[in-house]
Amino acid sequence: xxxxxxxxxxxxxxxxxxxxxxxxxxxxxxxxxxxxxxxxxxxxxxxxxxxxxxxxxxxxxxxxxxxxxxxxxxxxxxxxxxxxxxxxxxxxxxxxxxxxxxxxxxxxxxxxxx
Numbered sequence: 001x002x003x004x005x006x007x008x009x010x011x012x013x014x015x016x017x018x019x020x021x022x023x024x025x026x027x028x029x030x031x032x033x034x035x036x037x038x039x040x041x042x043x044x045x046x047x048x049x050x051x052x053x054x055x056x057x058x059x060x061x062x063x064x065x066x067x068x069x070x071x072x073x074x075x076x077x078x079x080x081x082x083x084x085x086x087x088x089x090x091x092x093x094x095x096x097x098x099x100x101x102x103x104x105x106x107x108x109x110x111x112x113x114x
Contacts, residue, residue, distance in 0.1 A: 041092050041110040046082040046102045050075045054098040058109060062091045071096060071108045082108065089113045 050073025058070040064085040073082040082102060089111040096108045 041112050042087060042089070043107040044070055044083050044086060044109045044111060046071060046073070046104055046106045046108050048073055048075060048080060048082040049103050050080070050082060050101070052082075052096045052098050052100045052102060053079055055079060056081070057096075057098060058091050058094060060091055060094055063114075064089060064091060064111065070094075071102070073102060085111060087111060087113055 053072050053074050056069045056072040058064065058068075064070065065088050066085055068085045069081040069083075070085055070091070071081070071083040072079050091109055092112045093110040094108070095110075096102055096106075102108060
């Protein structure tokens, strides 16, 4: 009898843990789907140091997709993307121009989420 009670107690604990984990997963997935919905502009930062080149420099009003190149820079190894869009949206501000020096972490553009 004791073994049977222990078994059901362990099953109850495992089911509770599973239920909490599944509920938590769906809360995170649901909130991340709308993470930017209705929010203000989102700053996009450079990941590289370099000099901004005109090639692939985004413009205010441009509609961009997540991963799209916003700013290219000249580095010692050649031209490379310094900033990519972190979300789908519309560019509201471009804070650099060709010839500007940028550093990693510098805000280079702002995007209004779609």
